[in-house]
Amino acid sequence: MLLAVVLSQSIFAADEHAPVWSQDKKAKAFCDTNTQSVCYVLCNDQLVNVSLVEKGNLGKIGKYDYEKVIRFPIRWESNDEVGCLFWFSTQAWIDGQRHTVSEPVWVKGNEYIQR
Numbered sequence: 001m002l003l004a005v006v007l008s009q010s011i012f013a014a015d016e017h018a019p020v021w022s023q024d025k026k027a028k029a030f031c032d033t034n035t036q037s038v039c040y041v042l043c044n045d046q047l048v049n050v051s052l053v054e055k056g057n058l059g060k061i062g063k064y065d066y067e068k069v070i071r072f073p074i075r076w077e078s079n080d081e082v083g084c085l086f087w088f089s090t091q092a093w094i095d096g097q098r099h100t101v102s103e104p105v106w107v108k109g110n111e112y113i114q115r
Contacts, residue, residue, distance in 0.1 A: 017072035020086060022079045029073035029086040029105070037071050039105075043084035046110040050088070053105050056114065057090035060101040067093040074102060083108035 019030035029050075031039040039051050054071050069092045077085040089102045106113040 020073040020076050022076045022084065024079070027076065027079040027084040027086075029076070029084075029088070031072050031088075037069070039071055039073070039088060041084055041086055041105060041107045041112070043079060043107045044081065044109075046107070048107045048110055048112050050105045050107065050112045052112060052114065053088045053103055054090050056103045057088070057101045058092060060103075061090075061092055061094075061099050064092070064094045067096070069093075073105075077104065083113075 017031065019028050021028050027044075028042045029039070031037055037051070037054070038049065039053065041048050041050050054069065057071065058066075058069070069090065071088055071090040073086050074089045075087045077087060079085070084107045086105050087102050088105050089100060091098055091100045093099070
């Protein structure tokens with residue numbers, strides 16, 4: 001768990017969006033936008049890469065030549081001993097216009113469960 005906490009703190013240092021914590025502070029969602037946007041959920045002492053949420057969100061916008069794409073957690077919904085649920089948002093710029101969509105991210109064990 002210490003590695004996950006240290007990793008999450010170093011990753012967050014480069015992020016412009018604050019991490020989202022569960023109400024009981026046992027789960028956290030955050031993204032690293034320093035190089036390529038990578039997102040994680042720390043749930044039940046497991047650090048899970050949930051970066052594939054971007055595909056689901058961009059699928060709602062459509063296929064374009066995006067000028068810029070960022071993703072970040074926006075809210076916590078639930079967590080327990082089985083898993084954690086957070087919402088992530090993706091912003092994509094097309095011809096100077098920002099498009100924003102959101103999608104839930106469910107983590108169970110050490111796995112990202114896609115919709």
